[in-house]
């Protein structure tokens with residue numbers, strides 16, 4: 376918090392010859408000391424509006440509303456809130472990392488194209504600088520690049536940094552923003568975020584105008600700028616060249632279009648594809664624009680995929696590549712307009728990874744299809760471990776499997792998030808596409824194929840359902856039926872009831888192994904009803920060989936959930952009525 380931070384600053388100024396290590400210890404002591412003081416005086420009136428920090432937690436991220444103007448969505452991620460959270464991250468980091476004595480701890484900051492990015496970057500910088508940290512601003516960057524900056528050894532760009540913050544709300548609407556945190560051990564988990572938000576609440580409650588002024592002064596001395604994206608993209612280029620046998624331009628002759636959806640992913644065209652020799656004409660929406668005027672940058676979004684497909688077909692390109700706003704999700708389209716997203720992207724990545732690591736386990740999220748399991752296990756000879764939704768969940772599960780002796784090299788979600796063991800389990804949409812490019816380039820070098828047909832052939836044999844839908848059933852948190860309880864408890868009660876009902880239907884079978892929600896097979900297909908990771912919503916996925924059979928599955932769910940008055944089943948009602 377700022378006033379403890381100013382304590383630390385005084386220590387530093389008073390003791391000019393003191394090594395940084397000692398100073399950082401003082402800072403740490405000061406943080407702890409002030410923590411207790413703050414707890415004692417927590418009832419002291421804050422100079423700023425009251426904020427419920429825990430509400431900003433979104434799984435392993437922080438998310439909030441950063442731009443005013445949308446009805447019913449008041450701003451929750453203000454500058455002061457962001458500054459307090461950054462100061463809290465500094466305190467959290469101090470508890471885990473000690474400076475080597477030669478310099479203060481340092482944290483890199485990057486952001487996506489959102490219109491609130493600059494303001495939040497300034498606020499986060501103040502929070503870190505006020506805590507005595509060095510702040511390295513990378514400007515427009517991708518989330519995976521930020522994690523990478525904790526691993527890179529290059530003093531020219533002040534790396535490795537001790538921690539990293541990405542300012543992004545991924546694919547959410549323009550008025551939102553958020554923060555993701557990394558150390559060299561990876562992205563922070565839920566418990567760490569909770570801890571940081573608890574610290575931030577105390578810091579915020581004790582902000583004073585004088586202390587805020589001091590952190591403003593500290594910023595100019597602490598901030599440095601670096602072009603880290605150059606280093607990160609050079610590594611991607613190098614990876615493709617290496618895979619193709621050290622050829623300078625392994626993509627020469629390939630026509631590849633990029634759709635960045637006006638997010639941060641435009642770099643992929645100029646800094647990755649072009650140095651590798653690809654023709655990139657027809658690439659679109661590369662200019663960062665935080666209002667996302669063309670489509671939401673999200674490979675799960677149908678309009679976004681349509682826009683990319685159209686660009687590929689119009690330009691007669693070999694391949695199309697799309698990213699989400701902060702480039703941790705991606706998808707592709709082949710020259711015939713066939714999409715590589717969702718199950719098909721996982722099938723393609725599994726085929727690539729299983730060629731390199733025969734028999735390995737592929738960890739996926741819970742909404743993957745039965746056809747994908749059959750493809751991975753029967754055609755590719757791998758093992759499919761269908762786990763929970765959430766990129767952090769699948770990555771952590773893959774890491775756990777390796778730890779207990781089960782080899783796994785790929786953790787991937789239908790959302791387009793994916794991480795490879797060979798890439799430090801970094802959740803990186805750009806690296807997924809590099810693996811795809813490697814395949815294109817090496818197939819041509821070896822004479823085993825040209826163009827994107829080599830990719831299309833790799834997913835040959837993947838059985839795909841005629842009908843695949845996701846319906847999101849909202850829980851009204853203010854409904855009397857919740858009886859004052861949480862939407863999670865209510866959702867769990869719905870799931871329990873569904874589970875009981877299913878056992879009495881001879882045409883339906885519960886999945887023998889399932890880690891999330893209720894997954895049932897029947898009528899030639901399957902459904903999964905589960906709680907959303909973050910929202911008061913029960914997402915329902917149904918896949919079936921025909922609409923008729925999908926409706927039968929939908930009706931089974933409807934029969935079980937209709938008595939839950941707080942659950943809005945209108946999307947399901949419409950679906951079963953064929954509307």
Ligand SMILES: O=P(O)(O)OC[C@H]1O[C@H](O)[C@H](O)[C@@H](O)[C@@H]1O
Nearest residue numbers: 764765766790906907908909914
């Ligand atoms: O549970 P849902 O509401 O479908 O959201 C699930 C999604 O939440 C976030 O966006 C995570 O970053 C994704 O990894 C996850 O797939």
